[in-house]
Amino acid sequence: MVSFIVSIIVLIAGYFIYGKIIERIFGIDTERKTPAVLLRDDIDFVPLPQWRVFLIQFLNIAGLGPIFGAIAGAMFGPAAFLWIVLGSIFAGAVHDYFSGMLSLRHNGLSISEVVGIYLGPNVKQIMRLFTxxxxxxxxxxxxxxxxxxxNGMTGDMWNLWIWVGVILAYYILSTLLPIDKLISKLYPIFGMAMLLMAIGLLVALLFGDYKIPELNPGNLRNMTTNPDETPLFPILFVTIACGAISGFHSTQSPLMARCIKNERCGRGIFFGTMITEGIVALIWAAAAMTFFGNVSELNNAMLANDNNAAWAANEISLHMLGGIGGILALLGIVAAPITSGDTAFRSARLILSDVFKSNQKKIKNRLYISIPLFVLAFSLTQIDFGIIWRYFAWSNQTLATVVLWTITAYLIFESKAYWVTLFPAIFMTMVCSTYILIAPEGFELANDIAYWGGALITLCTIILFWTYVMRKKAVSRSMKETFS
Incomplete structure (x- = not known):
């Protein structure tokens, strides 16, 4: 229990202390007009109150990540607490803040376009496709x-594909309509429901008969059923993504960069929502470790239910929160993924509109871009869900890694403290490269070979990155001297 409480305190302190340091490194300009004001179109560029933007961003980036990912990560034991805390403060929140603020400084540009500015046109083209x-x-x-x-909750009352059609219809509306007509109305409600669910679990953990395992040297090990098949490094760091660091967040931040009224709001919205998500993930990880008895029993229960995190989340909510838990579980476990899905399509529309320089004021332009996206997504529903999810997990963390390198380049070019993203970028490069070498959906290499391979890829990445930024900085300096 002590480790759990200390972890929450450290996360909160991280926002006020490290968040302020990151804000100073970036250097906000409270007099600078934001894209919401300069480019207002009442479709995507719409000034919104800070509290509303916070709740929209929180639900955008959260979804089921801090619930399902935290439950799966809890199977590794209290080591999950350490990754959630350190990852959220020093990687995730920094990643989210800079990606959001750089979009803000570049007129709300999508993350792929921001990457292109600092890592070059070739990387931009790759990132456009990747994102x-x-x-x-x-x-x-x-x-x-x-x-x-x-479909399961309603006892197969309707055919599964009818529900798919209903959700798809909502996605189409939320992608096409102005952001203040549907998303800004629904998201605060669902965001509050998700926060209330987490607060309810926190109260139950603190005052109920639950024993949260402590984070100590004896518990800082891989507690999964088959540790050789699921090594703590790198599997844990990909399993818990949205509760620590997630590339998906950088695709969502430009949506809110187009709605922020003043740069001073950035720390609360971008850094703050990541810390909030970290706290939610911490609560769910602790609940999973204690509700089933201990970490070993959690692993047994998950194994007996096909590692279904949705089942575990539902069980925890209903039993730890009582009757009200069922309502909150419905809102959280059903609404949360839907509210991540709709903004995923909206973000894709904005990225493609940036690519094709398409003015989104006219509905026909939004339709031209959106219809192919929905057709492609619906066709992918015919592929096994598990396959799509596994590749999403790796690609999600790989995107976060590229964005961290992008921010590092920006900080070097601006002669600012680039170490705040350099070290997380190196670490995440090692995580992603090792994961794809070791994972079943990757090359399935032996652990030792994967670790050496990951280290080699990381070293090559550092050398290539440093060569590029030093060359570009030298060219920039030479041009300044020529025209001075």
Missing amino acids: VALLIFVGTVFLVGPAKII
């Missing part, structure tokens, strides 16, 4: 997943 593919994966996962959950 749109990732967002379609997210939309597809959160199209079929919630439909299956609703």
Whole structure:
């Protein structure tokens, strides 16, 4: 219990202390007009109150990540607490803040375009394809997943594909309509429901008869059933993504960068929502470790139920929160993925509109871009859900890694403290490269070979990155001297 409480305190302190440091490094300008004001179109560029933007961003980035990912991560034991806390503060929140603020500084540009500014046109083209593919994966996962959950809750009252059609219809509306007409109305409600569910679990954990395992040297090990098949590094760091660091967040931040009224709101909205998500993930991880008795019993229960995190989340909610838990579980476990799916499609539309320089004021322009996205996503629903999810998990963390390198380049070019993202970028490069070498959906290499391979890829990445930024900085300096 002590480790759990200390972890929450450290996360909160991280927002006020490290968040302020990151804000100073970036250097906000409270007099600078934001894209919401300069480019207002009442479709995507719409000034919104800070509290509303906070709740929309929180639900955008959260979805089921801090619930399902935290439950799956809890199977590793209290080591999950350490990754959630350190990852949220020093990687996730920094990633989210800079990706959001750089979009803000570049007129609300999508993350792929921001990457291109600092890492070059070749990387930009790759990132355009990569981010749109990732967002379609997210939309597809959160199209079929919630439909299956609703179908199960209603006892197969309707055919599964009817629910898929209903959710798809909502996605179409939320992608096309102005952001203040549907999303800004529904998201605060669902966001509050998700926060209330987490607060309810926190109260139950603190005052109920639950024993949360402590984070100590004896418990800082891989507690999964088959540790050789699921090594703590790198599997844990991909399993818990949205509760620590997630590339998906950087695709969502430009949506809110187009709605923020003043740069001073950035820390609360971008850094703050990531810390909030970390706290939610911490609560769910603790609940999973204690509700079933201990970490070993959690692993047994998950194994008996096909590692179904949705089942575990439902059991925890209903039994720890009572009758009200069923309502909150319905809102959280069903609404959360839907509200990530709709903004995934909206983000994809905005990325493609940036690529094709398409003015989104006219509905026909939004339709031209959106219809192919929905057709492609629906066709992907015919593929096994598990396959899509596994590739999403890796591609999600890979995107976060590329964005961290992008921010590092920006900080170097601006002669600012680039170490705040350099070290997380190196770490996540090692995580992603090792994961794809070791995972079943990757090359399935032996652990030792994968670790050496991951280290080699990481070293090559550092050398290539450093060569590129130093060359570009030298060219920039030379041009300044020429025209001075």
